[in-house]
Amino acid sequence: MTAVVQVENISKRFRLYHERHRSVKDRIIHPGGGTYTDLQALDDVSFSIDAGQTVGILGRNGSGKSTLLKCICGVLKPNEGQILVRGTLAGLLELGAGFQPELSGRDNVYLSGSMLGFSRKDVDRLFDSIVEFSELEGFVDTQVKFYSSGMYVRLAFAVAVNVDPDVLVVDEVLAVGDERFQAKCMDRIRQFQLEGRTIMLVSHNADQVRSLCDRAIVLDHGRMIADGPSGDSVRIFREALSADSRSVDAEAPVNVSISIESVTTSTGRFAAHTNEAFGFEVALTSNESFDGFFVMELHTHDGTLVTRTDPTTAPVSLSPGHQRLAVSLPALPLLDGDYELSVGLLSGFGHSVAAWREQVATLEVSYDGRASGLVPLAPRVNLA
Amino acid sequence: MSDSPPPARRPVEDRPVRIVSARPSIGLRFKEIWESRELLSYFVITDIKIKYKASALGILWSMFAPAATLAIYWVVFGKILPNSVPNFALFLFAGLLIWNFFFGVIITSTSVVVDRAGIVKKVAFPREILALSTVGTSFVYFLIQCGVMVIFMLALWHPPAWGMLWLLPLSIFALAVFAGSLGILLSAINVYLRDTRHLIEVALQLWFFLTPIVYSFEHQISKKLHHVAVGNDHILNLTWLYFLNPVTPIVMTFQRVIYAQPTVRATSVPHVPYSVLPTWPTSTYLLLNLGVLAAGLVLFAIAITVFGRLEGNFAEEL
Numbered sequence: 001m002t003a004v005v006q007v008e009n010i011s012k013r014f015r016l017y018h019e020r021h022r023s024v025k026d027r028i029i030h031p032g033g034g035t036y037t038d039l040q041a042l043d044d045v046s047f048s049i050d051a052g053q054t055v056g057i058l059g060r061n062g063s064g065k066s067t068l069l070k071c072i073c074g075v076l077k078p079n080e081g082q083i084l085v086r087g088t089l090a091g092l093l094e095l096g097a098g099f100q101p102e103l104s105g106r107d108n109v110y111l112s113g114s115m116l117g118f119s120r121k122d123v124d125r126l127f128d129s130i131v132e133f134s135e136l137e138g139f140v141d142t143q144v145k146f147y148s149s150g151m152y153v154r155l156a157f158a159v160a161v162n163v164d165p166d167v168l169v170v171d172e173v174l175a176v177g178d179e180r181f182q183a184k185c186m187d188r189i190r191q192f193q194l195e196g197r198t199i200m201l202v203s204h205n206a207d208q209v210r211s212l213c214d215r216a217i218v219l220d221h222g223r224m225i226a227d228g229p230s231g232d233s234v235r236i237f238r239e240a241l242s243a244d245s246r247s248v249d250a251e252a253p254v255n256v257s258i259s260i261e262s263v264t265t266s267t268g269r270f271a272a273h274t275n276e277a278f279g280f281e282v283a284l285t286s287n288e289s290f291d292g293f294f295v296m297e298l299h300t301h302d303g304t305l306v307t308r309t310d311p312t313t314a315p316v317s318l319s320p321g322h323q324r325l326a327v328s329l330p331a332l333p334l335l336d337g338d339y340e341l342s343v344g345l346l347s348g349f350g351h352s353v354a355a356w357r358e359q360v361a362t363l364e365v366s367y368d369g370r371a372s373g374l375v376p377l378a379p380r381v382n383l384a
Numbered sequence: 385m386s387d388s389p390p391p392a393r394r395p396v397e398d399r400p401v402r403i404v405s406a407r408p409s410i411g412l413r414f415k416e417i418w419e420s421r422e423l424l425s426y427f428v429i430t431d432i433k434i435k436y437k438a439s440a441l442g443i444l445w446s447m448f449a450p451a452a453t454l455a456i457y458w459v460v461f462g463k464i465l466p467n468s469v470p471n472f473a474l475f476l477f478a479g480l481l482i483w484n485f486f487f488g489v490i491i492t493s494t495s496v497v498v499d500r501a502g503i504v505k506k507v508a509f510p511r512e513i514l515a516l517s518t519v520g521t522s523f524v525y526f527l528i529q530c531g532v533m534v535i536f537m538l539a540l541w542h543p544p545a546w547g548m549l550w551l552l553p554l555s556i557f558a559l560a561v562f563a564g565s566l567g568i569l570l571s572a573i574n575v576y577l578r579d580t581r582h583l584i585e586v587a588l589q590l591w592f593f594l595t596p597i598v599y600s601f602e603h604q605i606s607k608k609l610h611h612v613a614v615g616n617d618h619i620l621n622l623t624w625l626y627f628l629n630p631v632t633p634i635v636m637t638f639q640r641v642i643y644a645q646p647t648v649r650a651t652s653v654p655h656v657p658y659s660v661l662p663t664w665p666t667s668t669y670l671l672l673n674l675g676v677l678a679a680g681l682v683l684f685a686i687a688i689t690v691f692g693r694l695e696g697n698f699a700e701e702l
Contacts, residue, residue: 014700023579074508077696087399097506102434111430114423166399173469214409
């Protein structure tokens with residue numbers, strides 16, 4: 001297959017000035033030019049994305065996600081390396097970034113379409129569908145400065161997803177508009193996937209990445225620490241996050257280090273029937289005593305989060321050394337299917353992750369009835 | 385990657401490839417600028433729309449400042465300090481037309497990247513076209529002022545030098561190339577040294593008086609430049625130095641074509657003819673204009689190269 005985005009050994013340094021001399025006058029007074037430290041935002045990152053892939057980029061704040069996207073869009077130039085992009089690329093780094101408040105919605109559609117690299121003819125052809133998608137039919141000739149912020153982002157998103165790009169690059173902008181509009185944006189992104197377009201998506205939201213992307217890249221301090229199927233990458237990302245929050249979070253007990261060694265059941269199998277009780281044991285080692293909370297998650301294979309338990313209902317007290325936690329679920333209200341189990345311990349008020357194991361086991365639920373979907377419901381019907 | 389390819393919308397294989405790298409070649413930069421010409425035209429159109437959207441008189445305002453300048457210079461240099469050039473207002477107009485264009489390009493392009501920081505930080509396009517868009521905007525105002533001048537000439541019933549009229553498009557093009565290139569260069573420098581703008585304002589004032597607009601080159605300084613005394617016994621001809629200013633040949637071409645009369649009878653002593661403009665043949669004007677064009681093209685290549693070096697850090701410097 002053809003590589004659509006090819007990132008070759010790119011590095012990007014930012015120079016952080018402690019004292020900046022940015023005028024001729026200052027330069028004459030201080031010939032040195034100011035003191036600074038270099039920040040390595042991206043360090044020798046290489047990967048290539050094939051046509052039709054949807055790739056998520058995960059990373060904590062400051063891990064270089066946005067810098068990477070900006071380099072791919074061409075807003076920033078890398079210090080080393082190069083990026084090859086095949087075809088047209090629509091970058092949504094910020095919705096409505098190119099809008100001119102004084103101009104009408106119509107003018108702004110043409111202007112921002114042109115900034116995304118589309119000709120007047122292209123925009124002419126797509127204009128009606130853009131306006132229809134944005135639901136701003138009555139306001140296209142109103143100056144954008146009179147728009148509400150919701151209208152503003154709707155128009156911006158409508159332009160970006162309707163201008164027919166080969167590659168769509170999205171930086172955490174999917175949380176716009178009301179829920180219905182968000183769902184519409186998601187639908188459009190899925191339609192893009194079906195049409196075989198390439199999508200790159202930056203998100204903090206690992207669930208969103210798991211459900212939308214077939215591949216994910218994890219960045220940490222500018223280095224690429226994972227690149228693979230989104231399930232694997234999300235696991236690496238979460239585990240890196242928990243390893244990190246232990247050292248960063250002030251709330252977390254300073255020296256506590258907990259490792260979850262295994263998750264097992266008495267039968268050796270993770271299998272259960274719908275609405276039956278189910279239990280498993282978590283073997284772990286802690287170097288100190290620890291008071292915190294237990295939390296578990298179930299995901300379907302396509303990444304939908306089925307449940308994340310409320311940690312405050314499951315407090316845990318650990319003493320130093322090796323020990324086992326017995327976890328029991330009185331009933332498993334799930335229909336048949338395979339569910340990925342993740343477990344973890346949260347410290348403090350349930351804010352920071354002390355230990356996490358992503359997808360440690362696959363739970364097979366079997367069901368004899370005829371209902372389909374995720375959960376069994378038993379409607380009773382009477383004449384009212 | 386092993387599974388079957390998704391339903392292809394169109395073959396991606398034959399789509400053009402764009403390269404983002406630390407040091408793009410100059411050819412690549414030219415290509416990108418050329419491909420963004422439609423965006424450039426949008427920038428020009430929206431600039432003009434925004435500027436006059438809120439005012440009732442609209443674009444007429446763009447003529448108010450030049451008209452006021454013309455009136456002031458006409459009073460100061462024509463009436464208070466009389467210079468005996470007949471139809472001095474027309475002579476002034478011809479030069480100011482060019483100067484207003486040049487001044488407009490330089491002063492707005494210097495700060496254009498800083499002013500448009502919002503899009504520079506978020507949207508990818510060749511940033512040179514921001515500076516080039518000021519050339520487009522200034523050119524529109526130039527055309528409007530040209531229209532006014534035609535009316536002015538009709539009112540005075542003052543014909544231009546028809547035979548040399550074809551020089552004007554070449555002239556303004558040469559100046560546009562030069563001004564645009566200088567604008568590209570300054571717009572990048574101003575990101576790093578924010579007081580460039582103030583220095584440019586001062587430099588432009590000096591530049592104005594180094595250009596024969598409010599005075600006549602031929603009549604008032606040509607001879608002085610021919611005999612510049614250095615020390616006691618050295619006489620130098622510094623005319624070449626004066627013509628290093630690329631705006632000068634353009635202004636003089638416009639004066640020659642519009643004012644059209646190299647030799648006039650002074651208003652003060654009507655029986656003595658004297659020269660307001662040099663009596664050069666058309667070929668000399670052509671050569672001077674081509675010289676400016678060549679200088680402009682060289683500067684363009686330099687500006688694009690320097691801009692490319694400085695552009696990499698725009699998003700973080702703004």
